[in-house]
Amino acid sequence: MRKRIVAGNWKMNLTFEEADELLDELMTELEQASLPRDAQVVVCPPFPFLEMTTDYANDSYFMVGAQNVSEREPGAYTGEVSAEMLKSCDVQFCIVGHSERRAYHGETDALVAAKVNRLLQNGLRPIVCVGEVLAEREEGRQLEVVGRQLSEGLFHLDASQMAGVVVAYEPVWAIGTGKTATPAQAQEIHAHIRSLLASRYGDATAQEVSILYGGSCKPSNAAELFGCADIDGGLIGGASLKAADFMAIVKAL
Numbered sequence: 001m002r003k004r005i006v007a008g009n010w011k012m013n014l015t016f017e018e019a020d021e022l023l024d025e026l027m028t029e030l031e032q033a034s035l036p037r038d039a040q041v042v043v044c045p046p047f048p049f050l051e052m053t054t055d056y057a058n059d060s061y062f063m064v065g066a067q068n069v070s071e072r073e074p075g076a077y078t079g080e081v082s083a084e085m086l087k088s089c090d091v092q093f094c095i096v097g098h099s100e101r102r103a104y105h106g107e108t109d110a111l112v113a114a115k116v117n118r119l120l121q122n123g124l125r126p127i128v129c130v131g132e133v134l135a136e137r138e139e140g141r142q143l144e145v146v147g148r149q150l151s152e153g154l155f156h157l158d159a160s161q162m163a164g165v166v167v168a169y170e171p172v173w174a175i176g177t178g179k180t181a182t183p184a185q186a187q188e189i190h191a192h193i194r195s196l197l198a199s200r201y202g203d204a205t206a207q208e209v210s211i212l213y214g215g216s217c218k219p220s221n222a223a224e225l226f227g228c229a230d231i232d233g234g235l236i237g238g239a240s241l242k243a244a245d246f247m248a249i250v251k252a253l
């Protein structure tokens with residue numbers, strides 16, 4: 001059975017003190033929440049807060065993800081962070097291919113594939129983001145774009161590796177804009193992603209992969225989105241920065 005997952009992507013937000021306060025609130029709220037057995041909560045802070053976050057996670061019900069990783073093996077790469085480093089800090093997940101990294105840092109499908117390999121070699125679970133920009137949706141190319149991102153970023157993996165990957169569908173026009181995809185729009189793409197996984201890996205593997213929705217997901221729309229057959233949770237940006245909002249989304253799982 002695939003997991004239902006809510007992952008918070010803090011992006012480049014919060015100071016150390018603010019992060020500490022948010023983690024403290026999350027820990028308290030998670031202790032009181034009764035979540036379904038197949039639910040997982042993941043918090044993805046910026047690198048400087050990873051150690052503090054894993055300390056909290058040791059005493060709480062959430063897991064920790066990073067927001068980026070180097071595609072290279074450890075060595076002389078100033079400013080980069082290796083998969084080995086993340087693993088040694090007890091990080092279990094890592095976001096790859098986020099649209100902000102694709103847009104501002106030249107993260108291509110080939111780079112996504114290389115980062116996914118480094119993570120899997122180190123036993124970390126990649127959360128791989130795919131999604132079309134507004135112009136591509138207006139041209140009706142969303143299925144083609146997402147299909148290309150999957151096949152070039154992920155389909156070199158074998159079935160057992162693929163089963164360890166989480167896919168996040170994030171229509172770029174919905175990220176941080178307040179415009180959410182309708183449940184029907186999101187479900188259409190999620191079902192398409194699962195059918196592509198099934199054609200490449202077979203139905204059993206396709207059923208194992210959690211596919212999250214991301215893009216202006218908030219307490220008021222989470223339950224409806226997560227109620228769709230192929231939507232297994234969410235990757236949450238803005239609403240993950242307030243404990244009450246994030247927990248309301250977690251409780252919609």
Ligand code: PGA
Pocket residue numbers: 009170174175176177214215216217235236237238239
């Ligand atoms: P948002 O971001 O929830 O602020 O739209 C989602 C994401 O970028 O992962």
